Amino acid sequence: MSDRFFLYDDTIQAKTRFVSFMGEEQRHDLALLYSDNHYGKVIIMDMQSNRFAIIGPDDLKEEGYLEFAFGISEEKAAELLDFLSEIIY
Template sequence: MNGDMLIYDETEETKTRYIGFFGEHKRYDLAVTQTDRFYGKMLVIDIQSGRSAIIGPDDLEEEGYLAHAFELTEDQAAELHELLSQIIF
């Protein structure tokens, strides 16, 4: 790899929580990673779809954020919001 193109290369200890649950509308398999990299926000990865988002408490309150980030219906996003509200604060 050409060193002139590399922007950063860092290693960091992280804490990852794996959560699987059935909602009324969908099954969710998530990896939620805590890191110092994103200013206190968490990296949330939907393992099934491969979609991810950096989420903090402010993002949870933003209308339509989860639906857009994970390509969910409003009902599915509401289920995910309920779970993440207990984890991200």
């Protein structure tokens, strides 16, 4: 068996925030993982769909990004964008 080649293998301290809110279109259950990795972006995990994305302010400005990343409709993405715009800046 060959030696495993790691690009990195770090153990870090991270802050996790769990948020659940009801929008007009659906309920959103999210885990937000904050760390010094990923150039200041936040890992957003949708606990209902088991999908996640690494999101920063630049990603929120990208048209269609939330729809693609989380596999949701424009209406649901608009609700999510409204919330994420308040906490990611």
